[in-house]
Amino acid sequence: MSDDSNLTTPTQGGDRPAGWRDDWTSGPPVSAVGDRTPPDTLDYPTLTYVVTGRIARITFNRPAHGNAITSDTPRDIAAAVEHADLDPRVHVILLSGRGKGFCGGYDLGMFAERWQDPGADESRRSVHEVGVDGTVLDPMVQATNHNPAGQWDPMVDFAMMSRNGRGFSSLLHANKPVVAKLHGFCIAGGTDIALHCDQIITADDVRIGYPPVRVWGVPSTGLWAHRIGDQRAKRMLFTGDSIDGKTALDWGLAVESAPADRLDEVVEDYVARIAAMPINQLMMVKLALNSALLSQGVATSAMISTVFDGVSRHTREGYAFQTRSATSGFKQAVRERDEPFGDHKKG
């Protein structure tokens, strides 16, 4: 080898206390890569990606819409996670949302109203939808499959929804730890995202739940049983009831909970503690623990749940909800869905 000097490993540091922490900014030694560094900031249609120190911060960025999920969201998440995984400086990923809450679920107003009138509101098509004409992501294709007067194809629905779950699951399959900070609300499809994160930290007053299980939805990523066990998962999904952060902590869904005005501080403290660990140690424990989790059959739960989610939109009840949405508006239909359960506008 002609140029060993370029190939030396980071300072060994065995002659100093905790010398393995010296290399705080981590990554390959500058002598090897020069000024070649991965990007510190990236912008996506639905989120921002910013690296500060050892932390990659992925932040939903549609606050005016409660960070509602669009067809861009799963792709944006997977792309940002890949960047964090490839960047040797990053030790931990922090996922959160701008505005009043973490994520209010799918942009159902758009879907439910639009599938009745697919030509309407073309301006809401996002940049990533360019190029999806005629695919299962094309609202016109889904509208064709969502006609109460016709027959529906569960696999056209599955092809669309499984793509979402695949994107969200990049958080679970990421090599590096992912911490979700939940404030305000984490509802419906928002839980499909949050439950893929390795650790959840809640605001005490956050609302977490899946009310669409009352009609027109089944949690498509199938993670509830794996996260909180059979009894508590059924408690939530037999009613569509939501829980707050204190209950999430009590049930082990969250690893920490804090008053809303102290949430940032608690999260930053915890993420900094994770970031103080060597990245190889973090990756090895995540891989070892994921091995146990995946052995529980997460993939099969997700598959059958995604099929059932599509079925729920094509039952007589589901069609009735959809038609009511189209004639009276999505908000009114949701009110009628939730009022008997006494938690309308509460989650």
Next chain:
Amino acid sequence: MSDDSNLTTPTQGGDRPAGWRDDWTSGPPVSAVGDRTPPDTLDYPTLTYVVTGRIARITFNRPAHGNAITSDTPRDIAAAVEHADLDPRVHVILLSGRGKGFCGGYDLGMFAERWQDPGADESRRSVHEVGVDGTVLDPMVQATNHNPAGQWDPMVDFAMMSRNGRGFSSLLHANKPVVAKLHGFCIAGGTDIALHCDQIITADDVRIGYPPVRVWGVPSTGLWAHRIGDQRAKRMLFTGDSIDGKTALDWGLAVESAPADRLDEVVEDYVARIAAMPINQLMMVKLALNSALLSQGVATSAMISTVFDGVSRHTREGYAFQTRSATSGFKQAVRERDEPFGDHKKG
């Protein structure tokens, strides 16, 4: 609903024999999507994507290099598979390679020689490598981690290799059936790709095997046991021996085998038979059968195999092979690896 006429389902056809096959070009009815159709052809750095009728043809396109795998390959495969999955016209995906063989494995000459001298041969950096400076895909970062005089980090290796497996696994996790046509050779990393396909059809004289298991490699996607059972997988990986197409058929690794000059005909006949099935039927049987396959622990096999693959490049034997490659050339080192097994240049 104001415009039901746009939302009618395809011709029911119950009044004709096999009316469900009429809609041969499938997809949503033209009345619903107008002239909105997904792309029929897409080009990627390492492969081409062409839709003909109900078949999406993904074809490796580096024939001068034996279709050797680069850091683009996993990304290209995943992107092409997503297009096929989203296109409602596509019923089956056919994966094959241009030139003398299906795939000769990783572009190891590039890796093994280059890791010794990472500054060399910048012209071989592919378009996708733009933007990977300082990431684990940066050859300089891997070189730093591959220095016999230093310590190595298994998780830096894992971060790079697991990305490959993740991309290849899109073939297994695709919603639609994937058929691989193997001709000439399917060696080393080429098998990591082929074994992710739902069905394999071989030329009788194809060579299939993983000789790098003799030194400097472990099949990182861990699929051999799941594909051919424990005994036969150990038969191949305790020796690095290869098999031909007839043996692959005999062992159930391939579902069909044919003389090389009849391979195309046999593959086209079989793929046409699959394409004659409704896409929803195909997706449902694939999901049901994958449920059984994934329950065997495919994800854990892949994880631990990828870790071991990295270990094998950092054993004393692995470093010796690497150093020999750097001083005598990769081809010479491979000759020395294979000659004791009597199959150099044969597989």
